[in-house]
Amino acid sequence: MPVTPPRVFLLSPARAGGERMGLLLRPNAGFALAHEFQRDGAAVGELFQFGSGLYFRGKLAYARRFARPPRRASGALVIVPGRGLLDVETVITADDLRQIAQVPVDVRDRRYREPLERDVRELAAKLGKRGEAVLLGSIATGKYADVLLEILGDRLLFPPSFVGRGDMSRGGLLLRCVRAEMELPYEPLRGAIRHGPRPPKLPRY
Numbered sequence: 001m002p003v004t005p006p007r008v009f010l011l012s013p014a015r016a017g018g019e020r021m022g023l024l025l026r027p028n029a030g031f032a033l034a035h036e037f038q039r040d041g042a043a044v045g046e047l048f049q050f051g052s053g054l055y056f057r058g059k060l061a062y063a064r065r066f067a068r069p070p071r072r073a074s075g076a077l078v079i080v081p082g083r084g085l086l087d088v089e090t091v092i093t094a095d096d097l098r099q100i101a102q103v104p105v106d107v108r109d110r111r112y113r114e115p116l117e118r119d120v121r122e123l124a125a126k127l128g129k130r131g132e133a134v135l136l137g138s139i140a141t142g143k144y145a146d147v148l149l150e151i152l153g154d155r156l157l158f159p160p161s162f163v164g165r166g167d168m169s170r171g172g173l174l175l176r177c178v179r180a181e182m183e184l185p186y187e188p189l190r191g192a193i194r195h196g197p198r199p200p201k202l203p204r205y
Helices: 019-025 032-040 044-052 054-066 094-101 110-127 142-155 167-180
Strands: 007-011 076-080 084-087 132-136 156-158
Touching (some): 019 032, 019 044, 032 044, 044 054, 054 076, 076 110
Parallel strands (some): 007 076, 132 156
Antiparallel strands (some): 076 084
């Protein structure tokens, strides 16, 4: 019986310096996540889910449901400016978040590019020749895709159903797939059409 190759998901980040993420750092914040985060830190996946809302919530739930990680590796990795790839369960502190917010998502900035290249090379070795990495994030620009593609080559996949959709539509689509236990089809990113017409709105669930 053939062995199913490993598959990991790479999640694009929330904006660490955004207004909503800043709520987590307010000394007088009136909600539990901020209190816990300021006291003990919190998982980067949960923080980015708070900062990004529906889109990251969909990516996180989908990756957790459908990942097939290789041995001693995470199936859900988030791109974190200045930190490369982090397991979504990695706990970071308030000071960590402030430092992350200082690094732009810009391939021309070594603080962003070099840690990402380092971790993607390590991931490529763990995936081997048959493993796959699926980017759940924008492919319209090169800020994630070009760095990943250079190292992973044909092992880098993406959901074609993302093309033309906005962030909210992508998040909604991913959550529907989790509820329906239905994984999306993927295609290699190399040579793919990165821009397309907006698809019809999702029907009410």
